[in-house]
Amino acid sequence: MNRKRILPVFLIFQIVLVKTLGRFPHFVENGYSKGLYPKIAWFSRKLLGSIPFSVGDIIYIVLIIGLLRWIWRNRKGFFRNWKTNGLTLLSWVSVFYFCFHLLWGMNYYRIPIAQKLALEKEYSGEDLAAFTEKMVAQTNALQLRLAGNDTLAVVVPYSEDELFNLARQGYDQLPSDLSDFHYENKSIKASLLRLPLSYMGFGGYLNPFTNEAQVNTLKPKFSTPLTVCHEMAHQTGIGSESECNFIGFIAASRNKDLYFQYSAYSFITRYCLHHLERMKKGEGKKYFDRLNKGVIKNFQEHEMFWKHYHTPIDSFFEFFYDNFLKANQQQDGIASYSKFVGLMIHYDRIAK
Structure with missing residues (x-):
């Protein structure tokens, strides 16, 4: 498979997996919300909690600037190269989707x-x-x-x-x-x-x-x-x-x-x-x-x-x-x- 297609294909797999797991709230509750997530949250807050400014906001600012810079650099022929640019964007979406659900997002599917x-x-x-x-x-x-x-x-x-x-x-x-x-x-x-x-x-x-x-x-x-x-x-x-x-x-x-x-x-x-x-x-x-x-x-x-x-x-x-x-x-x-x-x-x- 073309390397540029790996992450976009992985995105489809992730969506199917998340929606499937979401049908089993007891599994999410015990395996993720009470199992994996507290360990992730403990580490994140222990690592960043004492820093007096928002690390997350800085990450967002850097990513937004990076995205705008990428769009500007590829502005000429952006739509003509829609396949390449589309795969690049989907690759980033795939990474974000994975990190979001691993680090916190699966909590949406726990027992109400x-x-x-x-x-x-x-x-x-x-x-x-x-x-x-x-x-x-x-x-x-x-x-x-x-x-x-x-x-x-x-x-x-x-x-x-x-x-x-x-x-x-x-x-x-x-x-x-x-x-x-x-x-x-x-x-x-x-x-x-x-x-x-x-x-x-x-x-x-x-x-x-x-x-x-x-x-x-x-x-x-x-x-x-x-x-x-x-x-x-x-x-x-x-x-x-x-x-x-x-x-x-x-x-x-x-x-x-x-x-x-x-x-x-x-x-x-x-x-x-x-x-x-x-x-x-x-x-x-x-x-x-x-x-x-x-x-x-x-x-x-x-x-x-x-x-x-x-x-x-x-x-x-x-x-x-x-x-x-x-x-x-x-x-x-x-x-x-x-x-x-x-x-x-x-x-x-x-x-x-």
Whole structure:
């Protein structure tokens, strides 16, 4: 076989293998997510966790520059030599596909948390209303304790490093039924690409190749603790976005630090209000009107930040990431982020 065709052919083999293994979640759970992956994650985070900057971001920058340089050097007759150039691109895709699934990506195919805990995801309007009322009350109470006045927005006084260090405390407090997701070897970084991430609409991401949790530190700081806990959940071997919101919320809400608790409860309250409004127009407003003015100011701060960076760029990446998630066991795409509300409603019942 022509050497240039080896990696593209290997890509086809990989896709078939990954999709086949994905049909056996118990095998993936025990062999990869609880077997090979923790060893890979331990090594990656031990090696890179103490480095103060994002190694993964630098790798991405170098690769992007290299790709643009290659395109520029081959711009003349690029499409005329489509076979050679196509095989080169497929070879790189093959390498990335292999590294992605070996180092982290197979976690998309593990047993869902809902199945492990026998939790339903569906809920009634009454269930959501009762849960929202509880979340609103908790959010208001935390805002008042932190701001000292119900009209003031909560301002987080910590530095980025202080937030990253505090986040571990919540994972130490996870309940026993979530012990699979204990956290070791901190590797949380302020992303060097925070401006592009803002325009792309991302609050953070996990670099699957270096296992670094990347945080967009440009966004409002009151929301950062939950984002950090969400990305840490990815590091524990969770692929599902809804499950990362679920674990991230529990970790942040159980943290002894009140700012982490406020970040968690204000986060889930926004989702609850959105879901109520989707169920019945005007339903969410009844609960929104019960929020302290200081909470509303934080919500407005959050909304204005993302509105400021909204361009066709984030619409494109939303479309791209939506389809990426759908191709990796998350049938609801980006909408899967909000599915954690159902998980929390039912988990809140059994946790009492």
